[in-house]
Amino acid sequence: MEKTENKRNGLRFAMALALGSALALTSACGNDNSNSNASPSPSGTPSGASASASGSASASSGTELKPVELTWYYPQNAENPDLKLVNDEVNKITQAKINATIKLKPIDFGNYEQKMNTIVASGEAFDLIWTSNWLFKFDTNQKKGVFAPLDDLLNTVGKDLYATMQEKFWNDAEQEGSIYAVPNFQISASRPSFVLQKRFVDKYNFDTHSIKKVEDLEPFLKTIKENEPGITPFGTTRGFYSGLLYGIDTKVPVYYDDKTYTVLPDITDELREYYKLVRSWYTKGYINEDAATLKSAADAYNKGTTAAWFDVTGKPGSEVEFKAADGGYDVVLVPLAQPVFTGAASTMNAISRTSKNPERAMMFLQLVNTDKELYNLLVYGIEGKHYTKIDDTYIKIDQNAGYFTNSDWVFGNVTNGYLPEGAPADKFEQTLKVNDEARVSPFSGFSFNSEPVKTEIANMQAVRDEYQASLGTGTLDPEKYLPIYEEKLKKAGSDVVVAETQKQLDEWLKQKGMK
Numbered sequence: 001m002e003k004t005e006n007k008r009n010g011l012r013f014a015m016a017l018a019l020g021s022a023l024a025l026t027s028a029c030g031n032d033n034s035n036s037n038a039s040p041s042p043s044g045t046p047s048g049a050s051a052s053a054s055g056s057a058s059a060s061s062g063t064e065l066k067p068v069e070l071t072w073y074y075p076q077n078a079e080n081p082d083l084k085l086v087n088d089e090v091n092k093i094t095q096a097k098i099n100a101t102i103k104l105k106p107i108d109f110g111n112y113e114q115k116m117n118t119i120v121a122s123g124e125a126f127d128l129i130w131t132s133n134w135l136f137k138f139d140t141n142q143k144k145g146v147f148a149p150l151d152d153l154l155n156t157v158g159k160d161l162y163a164t165m166q167e168k169f170w171n172d173a174e175q176e177g178s179i180y181a182v183p184n185f186q187i188s189a190s191r192p193s194f195v196l197q198k199r200f201v202d203k204y205n206f207d208t209h210s211i212k213k214v215e216d217l218e219p220f221l222k223t224i225k226e227n228e229p230g231i232t233p234f235g236t237t238r239g240f241y242s243g244l245l246y247g248i249d250t251k252v253p254v255y256y257d258d259k260t261y262t263v264l265p266d267i268t269d270e271l272r273e274y275y276k277l278v279r280s281w282y283t284k285g286y287i288n289e290d291a292a293t294l295k296s297a298a299d300a301y302n303k304g305t306t307a308a309w310f311d312v313t314g315k316p317g318s319e320v321e322f323k324a325a326d327g328g329y330d331v332v333l334v335p336l337a338q339p340v341f342t343g344a345a346s347t348m349n350a351i352s353r354t355s356k357n358p359e360r361a362m363m364f365l366q367l368v369n370t371d372k373e374l375y376n377l378l379v380y381g382i383e384g385k386h387y388t389k390i391d392d393t394y395i396k397i398d399q400n401a402g403y404f405t406n407s408d409w410v411f412g413n414v415t416n417g418y419l420p421e422g423a424p425a426d427k428f429e430q431t432l433k434v435n436d437e438a439r440v441s442p443f444s445g446f447s448f449n450s451e452p453v454k455t456e457i458a459n460m461q462a463v464r465d466e467y468q469a470s471l472g473t474g475t476l477d478p479e480k481y482l483p484i485y486e487e488k489l490k491k492a493g494s495d496v497v498v499a500e501t502q503k504q505l506d507e508w509l510k511q512k513g514m515k
Helices: 002-029 047-062 083-098 109-122 138-143 167-171 198-203 214-227 269-283 318-325 358-370 372-380 427-437 451-472 478-492 494-511
Strands: 068-076 100-108 128-131 193-197 232-235 306-311 331-335 348-351 387-389 394-397
Touching (some): 068 109, 068 358, 083 358, 083 372, 100 109, 100 358, 198 214, 198 331, 214 232, 214 306, 318 331, 451 494, 478 494
Parallel strands (some): 068 128, 232 306
Antiparallel strands (some): 128 348, 193 331
16 A cells, blocks of 8 residues: 555656646746747646647657557547558657657457457557457456556656646546556546437427426427438437436446445446337437447437437537537537536547557657647647638648548547637637546546356346336336346345445445544
8 A cells, every 4th residue: 555655646747747847847948938838737737838748758768768669549430441551650759759650459449358468468568558447348358458557657757747647536547555547638527418410400490408408308309200200310339328317336236325325236227217218219219229239429410311319428518529520510518417517438549458568658658649740630630621721720621631530539639729710719628627527426536346246247137238228218118128127136135245235335335534
């Protein structure tokens, strides 16, 4: 425990030094307004200063380093024909600054989990790997030994990177007292929202302010069903239930206002009502018929023929991304709940245990998170070919030019990016504001040890795989199948898992003086 605390103290000291250096550089440069795209970094340090500091250090030492090649696996929405062109341009920057070439290895979202499991199981030597709490899960793979610990690297070659984020973001990248991944700074709060195509909102004069809860969307869906042949009223994949809509904490399934901190079962009263609602929507023809089997959420709306869908994040500026992903139609975002701080675990990049050059991999992660030219190249491609600059802040993207990611949050700190045409000018300020103001879970720092109930969890997952998607989309009738689902969950050990969660939570609460 003492060793772990010493490590964290060392990282904090490194962060303080890096912040001091960045601030000193800012003072030395004076108030230069020539870069109107500069935006505050998460730590409050001007990101332009931070990027310049790390870039200069890397460039001066790049020629002193032996040349290496790094391999980076990450998910993508679709194949990009110009990937090699972009990769070549990326390598011009990385060779000059850290004397490394990067082999970009994107995999489509639908197959990412399966392919990465195969690659990891094979023992392949590679360097960088994208991970999250929803796809190629961070905690599960850390326990399998997939990732290398990063504390020492963040204390040395990555100290400027560590300084770009507050400690609360790094907490989500920590397991067993060590940091194992680098968060991609973006919206780190969840604001469950509906997304509605604006053309239909305008055509039927629908008042989006009338939507306060899930049920309130039904008049809109009914109108679409009756008047828009060929349009799916509501698109979803595997369902859209979120405990956030019902006052349930994201870290541990406990009601926000429950000071007894009682862990909830898998099937709550709120979930029962949700199943009934989506079943009624499905039988009325509001929900896409293949909802239970679609692999990717984007598959529910990417043809532009879906009037509404659900987005659990509701991030500022996402209207532009949805427009790009749904056939070019403008959308309206309708938040349904107060933002809740969900941390940084939804998108991170880690260094593989099999990496032969972990120090250089950390240098690259620092570079991609602080060097705006490199970051924007990875996100948007080559200027003049894949996008054109409108001014120092905004760009116009050509989706058909050969390179289009539409996933800036995969690569690094999004505040280093350009703003796509149509994005709000204060998108990054809004992002920082939502992150700062979002409700923080009282259980931040609690990490459930699944080892005592790993058999039960595996058995429960098999049951969920059989029923959850079909019930969550209304494909199955809950009157008939929900009792069967609940019984199978109990036989799989759901009560045992709840009891173990409660036991560990109670112990943690006592340690924190909260119970």
